[in-house]
Amino acid sequence: MAQLWGGRFTKETDRMVYQFNASIKFDQKLFEQDIEGSIAHVVMLEKQGILSCKEKDDIVKGLTGIRKDVEEGKLLITDEYEDIHSFVEAMLIQRIGDAGKKMHTGRSRNDQVALDMKLYVRGEILHITKALQGLLDTLLHIMEENLTAYMPGFTHLQKAQPTTLAHHMGAYFEMFKRDVLRLQDIYKRMNYCPLGSGAFAGTTYPLDRAYTASLMGFEGPTLNSMDSVADRDYIIEFLSALSVIMMHLSRFSEEIIIWNSNEYRFVEIDDGFSTGSSIMPQKKNPDIAELVRGKTGRVYGALMSMLTTMKGIPLAYNKDMQEDKEVTFDAIETTYHCLVLFNGMLATMKFNYQNMEKSAMNGFTNATDAADYLVNKGVPFRDAHAIIGRLVLYCIEKNSSIDALSIEELKEISPVFEADVYDAISLKTCVEKRLTIGAPGLKAMEEVIRINREFLDENRTKSLGDK
Numbered sequence: 001m002a003q004l005w006g007g008r009f010t011k012e013t014d015r016m017v018y019q020f021n022a023s024i025k026f027d028q029k030l031f032e033q034d035i036e037g038s039i040a041h042v043v044m045l046e047k048q049g050i051l052s053c054k055e056k057d058d059i060v061k062g063l064t065g066i067r068k069d070v071e072e073g074k075l076l077i078t079d080e081y082e083d084i085h086s087f088v089e090a091m092l093i094q095r096i097g098d099a100g101k102k103m104h105t106g107r108s109r110n111d112q113v114a115l116d117m118k119l120y121v122r123g124e125i126l127h128i129t130k131a132l133q134g135l136l137d138t139l140l141h142i143m144e145e146n147l148t149a150y151m152p153g154f155t156h157l158q159k160a161q162p163t164t165l166a167h168h169m170g171a172y173f174e175m176f177k178r179d180v181l182r183l184q185d186i187y188k189r190m191n192y193c194p195l196g197s198g199a200f201a202g203t204t205y206p207l208d209r210a211y212t213a214s215l216m217g218f219e220g221p222t223l224n225s226m227d228s229v230a231d232r233d234y235i236i237e238f239l240s241a242l243s244v245i246m247m248h249l250s251r252f253s254e255e256i257i258i259w260n261s262n263e264y265r266f267v268e269i270d271d272g273f274s275t276g277s278s279i280m281p282q283k284k285n286p287d288i289a290e291l292v293r294g295k296t297g298r299v300y301g302a303l304m305s306m307l308t309t310m311k312g313i314p315l316a317y318n319k320d321m322q323e324d325k326e327v328t329f330d331a332i333e334t335t336y337h338c339l340v341l342f343n344g345m346l347a348t349m350k351f352n353y354q355n356m357e358k359s360a361m362n363g364f365t366n367a368t369d370a371a372d373y374l375v376n377k378g379v380p381f382r383d384a385h386a387i388i389g390r391l392v393l394y395c396i397e398k399n400s401s402i403d404a405l406s407i408e409e410l411k412e413i414s415p416v417f418e419a420d421v422y423d424a425i426s427l428k429t430c431v432e433k434r435l436t437i438g439a440p441g442l443k444a445m446e447e448v449i450r451i452n453r454e455f456l457d458e459n460r461t462k463s464l465g466d467k
């Protein structure tokens with residue numbers, strides 16, 4: 001048991017208490033960030049005349065040596081230290097002696113852990129953004145290739161109107177685009193440095209907080225030292241953004257599961273992204289999509305957990321906040337893997353165009369257009385709606401589709417029908433006439449693709465705080 005704070009205690013901590021309190025098992029994930037923050041801190045301490053140049057050099061050399069040794073597996077992070085901060089400080093003192101004891105001047109573990117977690121989350125926002133961009137690339141590619149791949153669109157999971165695969169994929173493009181923008185927004189709001197806030201009331205040392213902040217690519221220092229050590233809003237915002245990403249992935253997964261079912265057969269998932277059954281040899285299951293759908297619960301759980309943890313905590317730092325780490329790490333890892341695997345599954349998935357088109361032709365998806373046809377010939381819409389309703393009923397009885405009826409049959413239901421009706425309600429016309437921006441018509445889709453291509457190119461070059 002190695003602690004930083006033994007001075008005022010006369011008895012050893014109970015073993016179970018120690019283990020309950022310790023966080024090194026999970027906060028060792030913050031090792032890199034802890035070193036980076038400590039280097040910035042001591043560089044600033046030297047600039048302010050609080051450390052000598054030699055002391056600063058010794059500490060920086062010591063810290064980079066520790067980082068290298070851990071990276072190369074020569075130094076193991078072990079459980080005997082309470083947390084990652086204690087481990088790094090103890091190693092430093094072991095290696096460079098007294099100068100190491102000066103590293104923590106003007107700092108508390110409260111502002112240290114606030115910084116480490118911010119640096120970590122900030123990096124992960126970029127990481128997740130890149131994974132989202134990969135998915136957006138795949139989606140735009142599928143859109144470009146499938147502008148006239150007709151399929152039914154659904155409401156209430158009932159065939160409603162015809163659309164195209166490009167249009168359907170475009171809906172998901174917009175969702176994941178908003179996710180990218182949401183992350184950019186969170187990044188901007190959180191990018192202020194808490195270091196120098198001390199335990200919560202700042203410090204009497206003449207620290208240059210703006211300088212430390214700039215060394216680590218922050219916009220500037222946070223403006224209230226009490227809030228700085230107690231703020232986990234950015235984690236909650238990030239978990240909320242991850243939850244929305246997972247919600248989008250889950251809806252998409254559900255559709256793929258339906259499209260992959262024996263009844264639909266709109267898609268075939270690549271062998272590399274599906275699994276078999278141990279008993280039923282014919283099975284090829286959409287496990288990746290199902291797992292992504294299932295793991296959504298975990299990420300929502302992390303968000304709920306953090307909201308609940310934070311809700312009753314008085315200012316400033318309280319140990320409850322140590323609970324921010326495990327759930328956040330798990331949610332980030334889960335979302336990242338889901339994005340990457342889902343993207344791989346989507347990019348290799350084959351679309352069964354024949355089945356999609358056949359399904360679009362069979363489900364009365366042109367009923368609205370048939371009504372519009374009558375409206376164009378002067379029939380009031382409400383009457384047209386009723387006429388087509390009767391027509392659909394007739395088709396159901398005859399097991400036919402509207403366009404398979406003869407002109408005589410059509411005229412019997414309404415004399416307004418003429419031979420041009422077949423062209424007016426063909427799948428191609430139904431889609432191509434929908435040309436308002438955002439609709440599936442070819443010209444409208446081409447314009448949207450151009451705008452979204454620009455968005456992707458711009459976003460790839462504008463790299464936030466990417467180093």
Ligand code: ARG
Pocket residue numbers: 023027083109110113317319321322
């Ligand atoms: N392990 C702690 C955490 O994750 C570090 C901060 C400890 N500060 C304290 N005053 N005990 O929150």
